[in-house]
Amino acid sequence: MNSLQSDTIYLNQELRLKAIPTLQTYTVKSGDTLSEIAKNYNTTTEKIMQVNNMVTPFIVVGQALTIESPISPSKETEQSLSKNTLTYTTHLVKSGDTIWDLSVKYEIPQRELLKVNGLSTSSTLSIGQKLTVPVHQIAVQKTVSERHGEYLDWWTEAQYVFPIGKTVTITDLQTGKSFNIRRTIGANHADCETISKTDTAIAKSIWGGFSWTTRPVLVEVDKRKLAASMTFYPHDVEYIKNNGITGHFDVHFKNSTRHKDGRIDPYHQKSIKIAAGVQ
Template sequence: MLSPYYLYKANRNLVDNYKEETEMNSRIKKVIIGTTIASSIFSFTISNSFANFTQHKVVAGDTLWKISQQYETSLDELYKINPKFVSNSSLLVGDVVNVPSKVVTYTVKTGDTPWTISNSFDITLQQFMSFNNLKDGQHIYPGDRVIIPQKISSNQNNNSNTQSNINYTVKSGDTPWTISNAYKISMNDLLSFNGLTQKDFVYPGQVLKIPSQTQQSQVQNPPIQHNPTMPPPNTSTPQKTFITHTVVSGDDLWKISIRYGIPFSELLQVNGFKENHIVYIGDKINIPVYNIPVKPTKGAQFGELLDWWTEAQYVVPINKTFKIIDFNTGKEWFAKRTIGANHADCEPLTAKDAAIMKEVWGGNFSWARRPVIIEVDGRRLAASASSLPHDIQYITNNNFNGHFDLYFLNSTRHVDGKGDPEHQKNLLMAAGN
């Protein structure tokens, strides 16, 4: 019996002949029959068995066969995780080919965090988070099964300490901080070399230049810039002070950042730590504490307009519980911020709270944005919320399978780092603007 691969090769000529004849006669560039024949041949082999993969960017001279040899895999395996090439195996420079990644799985034990696991396996925290679809601040629990990606070799990393003129294509989940850590360079050098500031975002597909060791620290660090959608109501500025945390048994930097509601990257920065820094019992850790001034509002029914990056994320930190008031109907429910970096990802506390949310959105959870007021620690903040449950969930038995999005001034989307105009419009309404 012929293997699926030889059946594919036998039918490939038929497909090519048909395509050539069609292109000559009618110039039609999409040939449906190729997909139909190939999918009937391979339908039983395409699976998720190679769901964990890395990506290869096609260069001149590449073929699927060469790529399979380069990554020590079979051509059949490449077709399984790249079904788009089944009907047309031609590659163009710049195409992305998924290649199987050699991975192992690890069962989370008591006391484990993403940071401790990534350090144990000598991989970057960003690699671990990306392979397991985790977000900044997310918890993992004993018994969870996580993926440990194969450590990238030095020749794949294109280490910037020994080479110059290296280009890096930004992937989903990347930030300037994670990229600079992966290449073992300072974040300021990376930002300066690419004309960026600490408030700029990077986007999937964007190409960044990685400075060589001789080029590092030779560029002027740009000033930190912040351009809010509109100016704050007054000139009061947040004040940052510090307290000291003494490390106890079971602590690591990840847990400490969650406990104090401080972004992990900021905790590293203020202490001068690198991502793989180990803390020991008795160590003293600087914890930034933000005093966010109360701003005047346009009236008792409106909320303070707080910038997400410099103010709101510290007033509503991870694990904070608060009341939400729908601006248009006055209906109230309670929620908790359980995760979120670019905006607050929240969950209703109870099934009753979820039921009130559903009622506010007309009987169905949805992505529709609504202006809301957040009551927290005696303050009223202007915000905008959607209600559709999605992605990660921490609170159970609340009849809400996931979390919902809560936006403040200048909050952005996680997927692309861009602002959401409808959310901004709503929160400005809640602020009386």
């Protein structure tokens, strides 16, 4: 590459080096465009689309992009990766809108949407009414190893990465077995249901049937792995039919609490730390 005749080099001599591409993760923030992200990483829009199997260059806030780049991100981009940010957007109420449906659509807790707009659960919406919608960008945290997950706080981070309506893959840390679930409800922690009878069968093989035993698991969501703890004892309300269970089960994250008393469950927290590799 440098047309050298020997391996002798001199002080201050300029050498051309071949950059080896590395895979990095970037979480889309408000105002981003694919072309700007590509520029920051010294790559191309087409390359990012190819790596992420994208058909169009359309991106959304909070989306995790895998970037194949020969350089580290720019200082500005690096800062956005290391710090959570909060921005706001506006929604104009249309016919049929409800606070609950909008909270699911924008992937934020209903109570947060109500609070920001000075509303209560008994408030009514008017067509054309402007609602302020919080948009959380949760930075990707470093993990102890590839085997472990991000140790995200439930209240300030995890509930935004794993919102109601999101389908994810659960991997049991001990057995390595995986199955799919969806968060269907839950505020203090994630209340979830299996997607199919096949997923239920895999979960039952891990827990030995239905069980309140906590197990360290990884929640794989949008190419991120989060440290969590799960029990597999279906109870109370359900939304997904014909999946082999009646009710939902619990998935906890750092500092999440029980519904019955609002307290942290020490058994869940111990399993979460194991999944994060911090215990």
